[in-house]
Amino acid sequence: xxxxxxxxxxxxxxxxxxxxxxxxxxxxxxxxxxxxxxxxxxxxxxxxxxxxxxxxxxxxxxxxxxxxxxxxxxxxxxxxxxxxxxxxxxxxxxxxxxxxxxxxxxxxxxxxxxxxxxxxxxxxxxxxxx
Amino acid sequence: xxxxxxxxxxxxxxxxxxxxxxxxxxxxxxxxxxxxxxxxxxxxxxxxxxxxxxxxxxxxxxxxxxxxxxxxxxxxxxxxxxxxxxxxxxxxxxxxxxxx
Numbered sequence: 163x164x165x166x167x168x169x170x171x172x173x174x175x176x177x178x179x180x181x182x183x184x185x186x187x188x189x190x191x192x193x194x195x196x197x198x199x200x201x202x203x204x205x206x207x208x209x210x211x212x213x214x215x216x217x218x219x220x221x222x223x224x225x226x227x228x229x230x231x232x233x234x235x236x237x238x239x240x241x242x243x244x245x246x247x248x249x250x251x252x253x254x255x256x257x258x259x260x261x262x263x264x265x266x267x268x269x270x271x272x273x274x275x276x277x278x279x280x281x282x283x284x285x286x287x288x289x290x291x292x
Numbered sequence: 293x294x295x296x297x298x299x300x301x302x303x304x305x306x307x308x309x310x311x312x313x314x315x316x317x318x319x320x321x322x323x324x325x326x327x328x329x330x331x332x333x334x335x336x337x338x339x340x341x342x343x344x345x346x347x348x349x350x351x352x353x354x355x356x357x358x359x360x361x362x363x364x365x366x367x368x369x370x371x372x373x374x375x376x377x378x379x380x381x382x383x384x385x386x387x388x389x390x391x392x
Contacts, residue, residue: 175303175331176392178359182375186383226382228301228390251389253307271310276317283387284296284323291390 164220165194166292167232173198176230177205184214191215191224193238222248222261227290246287251279257292297324299385301378302333307391312343314389319350328373328381330357333391338364345369355381 163180165173173194178201180192190209194216197203206216223244231254240260250257250268262268267282271291283289298318302311311333315325327347329337334356337344347354348369355373356366366372382388 172331179301179303179330179375179378179392182378183382184379185376186379188379188383226299226385226388226390228303228388228392230303230392253391271307274310276310276313277320279314280298280317280321280323283298283389286387289387289389291392 163190163192163194164227164229164238165192166229166236166238167234168195168198168236169232169234170198170202172230172232174201174205176228177202177209179228179230180214181205181208184209184212189214191217191221193217193220195236220258220261222246222288222290224288227288229290229292247285249282249286249289251289251291253292255292257290261290261292295322295324296386297326297384299381299388300325300327301381301388301390301392302327302329302336303331303390303392305332305336305339308333308336308340308343311389311391312347315347315352316350319352324353325350326353326355326381326385328355328357328378330360330378334360334364337370338366341367 219241344367
């Protein structure tokens with residue numbers, strides 16, 4: 163869960179979603195700026211004691227990634243990306259440095275052929291929508 | 293490729309058209325599709341009932357976070373769910389596309 167915004171409501175919702183993802187046993191990493199609200203703080207305080215990571219660096223070695231956007235964007239460094247072949251779907255800002263590696267594909271959502279996008283999604287190990 | 297499932301998480305308004313187009317494309321490819329909407333995505337679906345109906349008519353599983361859907365009128369067929377459903381979509385999909 164990459165919380166790429168410091169907009170108060172969106173950060174809180176993203177962290178609520180991160181907490182939700184733990185409900186079926188997934189190991190969750192939340193990448194976020196410091197909490198901007200009591201709700202965000204509470205979500206972080208619930209994640210950490212249960213062994214989920216809260217960090218300010220992106221590790222793309224994951225089975226699923228959600229990048230939450232908002233009106234006050236923020237960025238984080240990519241510190242690890244593993245060996246997965248990633249399909250990067252770009253809505254606005256380009257993926258951060260280090261996110262794209264050999265074997266990855268970058269597509270821009272604007273003007274995309276959605277049938278081709280489906281095929282690309284299943285031809286890669288992971289889809290990250292920036 | 294055998295039967296595979298595409299999961300879509302929608303938490304924005306602006307990405308609704310792409311989420312719908314992607315879901316329909318996946319259905320044309322005979323993939324199973326499950327959509328979970330929350331926050332602004334729930335509002336987008338409530339504001340655009342035609343889009344919601346299109347997804348349901350295409351046999352997409354469509355669940356909206358009840359917390360996000362408080363006070364929203366949703367098309368019949370949409371499941372009012374929870375973050376557990378979010379976890380289920382993410383955990384059971386072969387690929388996840390998150391418009392968040």
